[in-house]
Amino acid sequence: MEYFHKPVLLAEVLKYLNCTNGSTVIDCTLGGAGHAEAILDLITPKGFLLGIDLDIVALNAARVRLARFSQQSFSLVKGNFKDLDRILTDAGLYAVDGILFDLGVSSVQFDRAERGFSYRFDAPLDMRMDQGQKLTAADVVNTYAGEELVRIIRDYGEERWANRIAALIVRARRNRPIRTTFELVDIIKDAIPAAARRRGGHPAKRTFQAIRIEVNGEIEILEKSFRDAVKWLRPGGRLVIISYHSLEDRVAKIVINDLSKGCICPPGLPICKCGRRPELKIIVRGVVRPTPGEIADNPRAESARLRVAERL
Ligand SMILES: C[S@@+](CC[C@H](N)C(=O)[O-])C[C@H]1O[C@@H](n2cnc3c(N)ncnc32)[C@H](O)[C@@H]1O
CATH class of the missing domain: 3.40.50.150 (Vaccinia Virus protein VP39)
Incomplete structure (x- = not known):
């Protein structure tokens, strides 16, 4: 390719x-x-x-x-x-x-579905620039404490709905781990009120940015x-x-x-x-x-x- x-x-x-x-x-x-x-x-x-x-x-x-x-x-x-x-x-x-x-990140990292950077493709939650690194986006989403997720989504994503998104992530993962980008997108969409979802681009954009920054220690x-x-x-x-x-x-x-x-x-x-x-x-x-x-x-x-x- x-x-x-x-x-x-x-x-x-x-x-x-x-x-x-x-x-x-x-x-x-x-x-x-x-x-x-x-x-x-x-x-x-x-x-x-x-x-x-x-x-x-x-x-x-x-x-x-x-x-x-x-x-x-x-x-x-x-x-x-x-x-x-x-x-x-x-x-x-x-x-x-x-x-x-x-x-x-580069366009290629975003555009290759299997890298798991993009909310536009369904793929495992990965987001590592260095594919030899251990920490993945799935680790962040499934193992970080709720308060840590709030801090990351708020500070790195400048997302005003960080509290609600983190709370829904924590609730969802109690049933089973969140494994894919689309599972995470659905949770984010549920967390953001419908009126706010219609503004400011894709609702998952800021949270995905935040998690990517955390995964790669940017x-x-x-x-x-x-x-x-x-x-x-x-x-x-x-x-x-x-x-x-x-x-x-x-x-x-x-x-x-x-x-x-x-x-x-x-x-x-x-x-x-x-x-x-x-x-x-x-x-x-x-x-x-x-x-x-x-x-x-x-x-x-x-x-x-x-x-x-x-x-x-
Ligand atoms: C925006 S792209 C650069 C595109 C490049 N200037 C070009 O013209 O093709 C950023 C690149 O930096 C790499 N990168 C990001 N953080 C890095 C770091 N801390 N150390 C080394 N490479 C890094 C990413 O893997 C990605 O390939």
Whole structure:
């Protein structure tokens, strides 16, 4: 089956990564290598790209897509970008020109029914990006305490009906385990009042997002990963982060704003005592969003927000 994921904000990624023939670039979320292929076109023959992904299906597809580049031009690693320090050290790198994060799941992960990410297909509740990982969506739904489910669905899904959904999950699983995506969709539909179900897209969208984030531990690794990434950039190197929901973007914003701050002494001190120097320069204030044309062409780009900063 073809692996098809349209890279989001591609022209903007290439522009802001600012890479040229000879650059070294890290793609922390390789996916089907849509961004990586276009980056390699710019940085080869002299440059080098290291691509990281948790998903072996994505890595295999990326390898096929990048087959036209020489083997010295790129290296693909199965791993988690939370281990960036170890991965880049093992690869023998010491400073790089660009680091890209294109967060979340790919279209292919969503669209392959058997991965269990989508409320549109009936499949076992899986949702693992790394298919070697033990924890699945079925484990979360069937073994987490009710209060934990409320917290996850409310915080990661920003779902106002989190209490009711968690209560119905707990009630349903008393009879027998909830095994499939459609069983979970039915429970969510029962939990959300009919009037509310007619607004805000598919009623299961927010709960599925929340459970997926929990299964893959997506949020808690971000802050450290972004901070580690900055340390690997050489002066003038660029960090580009594309996020797809406010929780991810909030972490990107906090880290970039924090590292671009200089002195934090209380106002009124005659000289700086803290000695803090900014590590990053913000290249674009706020976020870059896809154009209406890109969204019309690729509706999944709609929620994308890109932030970019440069190492000082
Ligand atoms: C939005 S897709 C990237 C698509 C890619 N930019 C392209 O153009 O094809 C996100 C990818 O990142 C991977 N991923 C998500 N979190 C990860 C993590 N913590 N470490 C490594 N890969 C991760 C997912 O498995 C998925 O393949």
